[in-house]
Amino acid sequence: MADNGMEPKIVAFLCNWCTFTAADLAGTSRLKYEPNVRIIKVMCSSRVDPVFILKALLDGADGVLIGGCAPGDCHYSKGNFYARRKVALAKKLAESMGLDSKRIRLSWIPASEGPLFARVVNEFTESIKQLGDNPTKREVYI
Amino acid sequence: MQTLFDSRMTMADFIAALFDKLEVAGVAAITKLPSGEKTAYTLLADKDDIEDCVPYFPAMPANAARAVSKLTREAPPSKQVAVFLRPCELRALTELVKIKQALLDNLFIISFDCAGVFPFQEISLSDEAKLKAYRDAVADGKNCEGIRPVCNACTRFVPEGADIAISFIGRGLDEPLALSFPSEKGKEAAKILGLDSSDNVETSPALETLAEARKKAEGELTKKIEETLAGTDGLISVFDKCISCHACSYACPICYCKNCYFDSQTFEYFPESYFARMGEKGALRLPVDRVLFHLGRLSHMSLSCVACGMCEDVCPVNIPVAQIFKTAGTRAQALFDYIPGKNPDEPLPLLTYAETELEEFED
Numbered sequence: 001m002a003d004n005g006m007e008p009k010i011v012a013f014l015c016n017w018c019t020f021t022a023a024d025l026a027g028t029s030r031l032k033y034e035p036n037v038r039i040i041k042v043m044c045s046s047r048v049d050p051v052f053i054l055k056a057l058l059d060g061a062d063g064v065l066i067g068g069c070a071p072g073d074c075h076y077s078k079g080n081f082y083a084r085r086k087v088a089l090a091k092k093l094a095e096s097m098g099l100d101s102k103r104i105r106l107s108w109i110p111a112s113e114g115p116l117f118a119r120v121v122n123e124f125t126e127s128i129k130q131l132g133d134n135p136t137k138r139e140v141y142i
Numbered sequence: 143m144q145t146l147f148d149s150r151m152t153m154a155d156f157i158a159a160l161f162d163k164l165e166v167a168g169v170a171a172i173t174k175l176p177s178g179e180k181t182a183y184t185l186l187a188d189k190d191d192i193e194d195c196v197p198y199f200p201a202m203p204a205n206a207a208r209a210v211s212k213l214t215r216e217a218p219p220s221k222q223v224a225v226f227l228r229p230c231e232l233r234a235l236t237e238l239v240k241i242k243q244a245l246l247d248n249l250f251i252i253s254f255d256c257a258g259v260f261p262f263q264e265i266s267l268s269d270e271a272k273l274k275a276y277r278d279a280v281a282d283g284k285n286c287e288g289i290r291p292v293c294n295a296c297t298r299f300v301p302e303g304a305d306i307a308i309s310f311i312g313r314g315l316d317e318p319l320a321l322s323f324p325s326e327k328g329k330e331a332a333k334i335l336g337l338d339s340s341d342n343v344e345t346s347p348a349l350e351t352l353a354e355a356r357k358k359a360e361g362e363l364t365k366k367i368e369e370t371l372a373g374t375d376g377l378i379s380v381f382d383k384c385i386s387c388h389a390c391s392y393a394c395p396i397c398y399c400k401n402c403y404f405d406s407q408t409f410e411y412f413p414e415s416y417f418a419r420m421g422e423k424g425a426l427r428l429p430v431d432r433v434l435f436h437l438g439r440l441s442h443m444s445l446s447c448v449a450c451g452m453c454e455d456v457c458p459v460n461i462p463v464a465q466i467f468k469t470a471g472t473r474a475q476a477l478f479d480y481i482p483g484k485n486p487d488e489p490l491p492l493l494t495y496a497e498t499e500l501e502e503f504e505d
Contacts, residue, residue, distance in 0.1 A: 051441050054438065081495035081497065083499050089491075140426060
């Protein structure tokens with residue numbers, strides 16, 4: 001673990017059916033994971049407009065995690081395929097507009113995979129620690 | 143490449159033929175205003191007004207796709223209307239059809255290879271020196287000094303999907319019109335106009351020359367914008383002058399929403415929220431969400447951005463909005479291998495998907 005004393009703030013948009021349930025399972029299974037994610041539940045990962053991601057980054061979030069059902073397992077059958085396109089767009093726009101696309105992560109975490117959720121959060125927190133503070137955090141004139 | 147015909151008609155003859163032979167009920171094109179200085183996009187129903195019609199005048203008072211959208215959004219016109227559109231305006235119209243903001247029924251679309259336009263504030267009918275330079279540049283297939291930066295770097299200046307396309311570049315604006323007829327409707331029109339293979343003419347090599355110059359300029363523009371936008375500091379400094387007037391979105395042909403998300407209640411906050419956002423910064427520039435507006439607008443329309451340049455034309459504080467949107471838009475479009483306005487049957491990238499794709503964006 002990079003110990004730079006940084007406690008990243010990560011906004012996590014999790015789909016109701018898979019990844020949020022996985023987060024719930026991680027909790028009820030008493031799994032320990034980094035306390036840096038602030039979870040926002042959405043009914044489907046495709047509800048996440050690229051604007052939500054970019055707004056979080058501009059307002060000083062150090063990372064944005066989008067979690068959805070595995071491809072083929074979407075509760076609404078194809079929402080996560082649209083989500084993937086939207087996240088790809090958000091990443092590409094971030095990259096073009098001077099934001100760091102490595103601060104955005106899309107992960108498919110099925111409902112039964114509490115340990116996977118804990119692992120993804122730990123990994124992402126660690127990689128954000130490596131990146132350091134999001135420069136927008138200190139920016140007054142944004 | 144479409145077969146080109148020498149029509150032996152001037153622009154006035156051609157417009158007269160639209161009324162007389164093709165029996166259109168109206169013609170929409172750039173016309174001279176009575177002041178003798180400025181131009182406007184106008185719908186004409188009377189053949190007697192055609193002398194004021196200057197479809198190729200190098201100004202874009204508004205993206206004409208917006209006007210055509212207004213004309214056709216509720217219902218198609220009951221009679222044929224001929225509309226002159228620059229290639230970028232035609233692409234914008236195709237995108238507007240995809241988002242159900244325009245109908246193509248009973249429209250007769252006329253476009254032309256476009257040498258670009260000047261910023262609207264900087265060109266008048268009486269600017270003889272500029273217009274002469276422009277005419278020369280068209281005849282020689284060169285980029286004209288003083289046209290908008292995005293026009294200068296536009297590589298899609300030959301129309302796609304028009305019923306009739308006029309070729310000016312390499313021939314000049316005052317020569318008899320060289321026409322091609324890409325669509326079925328256009329081919330019918332060619333017969334009515336009495337053009338056949340005996341009227342064929344060669345495509346000008348100047349189109350190639352200009353395409354190369356444009357490609358080079360596009361590379362330079364992209365490089366300049368990428369350098370400007372490097373890192374968060376670049377992003378903030380480029381939009382430092384933005385006064386949040388949102389004029390860019392009002393002039394944008396793609397931004398059709400009657401109630402823009404960014405003007406909505408979503409972005410009205412209680413005072414506490416401002417202090418929360420301030421956090422440890424101790425200060426906060428107002429109004430908030432200024433840079434977000436541009437990034438948000440990019441999320442909503444960049445995939446359909448045709449780089450027409452209207453946003454930059456209307457920006458009161460001279461932010462290179464169109465150059466930024468063209469650069470970011472092109473990169474976003476490349477992600478989905480999508481060229482806005484090219485193919486009316488191709489779905490918008492966010493309304494379709496493939497089951498196996500973009501796996502490099504998953505972790």
